[in-house]
Amino acid sequence: MDEVITATHAERGFVMLRDQDQKLHFSAARGMDRQTIDDPQFQISRSVVERVAEDGNPVITSDAQSDSRFNMRQSIMILGLRSILCVPLIVKARVTGVIYVDNRLQAGIFTQPDLDLLNAIAASAAIAIENARLYQVAVEKGRLEKELQMAARVQASLMPKTLPQLPDWDFAALWKPAREVAGDYYDIIIEQSGNLGLVIGDVTDKGMPAALFMAFTRSVIRATMAQFASPAEGITLANRLISNDSADNMFVTLFYGRLDLKSSRLTYVNAGHNPPIFYHSGNQSIRYLTRTGMLIGIGLDDTTYQQESVSFDRGDFLVLYTDGITEATNPELEEFGSQRLESVISAHVAVDSQSLLVAIGKALDEFTGGVVPSDDVTILVARKT
Secondary structure (H helix, E strand, O other): OHHHHHHHOOOEEEEEEEOOOOOEEEEEEEEOOOOEOOOHHHOOOHHHHHHHHHHOOOEEEOOOOOOOOOOOOHHHHHHOOOEEEEEEEEEOOEEEEEEEEEEOOOOOOOOHHHHHHHHHHHHHHHHHHHHHHHHHHHHHHHHHHHHHHHHHHHHHHHOOOOOOOOOOEEEEEEEEOOOOOOOEEEEEEEOOOOOEEEEEEEEOOOHHHHHHHHHHHHHHHHHHHOOOOOHHHHHHHHHHHHHHHOOOOOOEEEEEEEEEOOOOEEEEEEEOOOOOEEEEOOOOEEEEOOOOEOOEOOOOOOOOOOOEEEEOOOOOEEEEEOHHHHOOEOOOOOEOHHHHHHHHHHOOOOOOHHHHHHHHHHHHHHHHOOOOOOOOEEEEEEEEO
């Protein structure tokens, strides 16, 4: 702008660019003394700028005070503007901003050669500014992607690194985020008593907010469940703590089961989660462990949870899953559904936990037919061998 002011003999010069909302904002405001002008929004004719930005045609006036196009404009009269030159910055037929110069002291200083010169400068400047903007966008995108990759690694580190290797028990798990980070999680908590806490949860949101809420939920669950012998009491307190700090109406569906390895009895709370599937080998039956309370984070002080229990015999197994399984769709937008999941499980009751996990994943992939998943997929299988 300093060079433009020198070349056109202007008193002042301004560059205004469109922001993401397509509104014009000042990117440069300079005087002939090569100093930055303070409060530039009160120094120019908005009518001239908006006209050029709207129709993409340059404006030149020798004396705005007497020019019939502008002499009724209040800003021109108050500021005493005389010579004005304003040209658009155009990239691919799109007006991205304007260059505006004026002179309050002299009339008639801008001529057609000045307009041609400023148009030529604007043509080059528009491309340079756009390239700089795209470079900035690329740098910012790269930074965000790097942060997301870091967040994904941190979140993955919160999942169990290894599954328990116990006599008479067989575990397998799958955690597959739909995006860089997930709102799903699973956990296997080895308690001081020797019992195991089996957990699966699904935050009712996507992306980074869901990932942060998931990490928060995991921490609260681990802290509170260690204090209570009763899962129902632990989940009741966890809900109260999570609700107190929950923002933007974020909730989590969660299943928590405490597995007593000595008695092979699972005492559980289902807080609004998809009912896990329990297979009983004795009578070859399937039971759904339905909800015993509302999802976590609702924020009602009097919310309490009930607990139920089920006992494992040899060959029995439990499949915990999130709705990324049952709500996965094929190209015809048909959902996988709980019935298909049950059918896959019924056809693989004799295999180990990992093989069952693979069978469910294969059936899901075949059903969706390559459709990009819109939700996270998480499964946890526990089998009494």
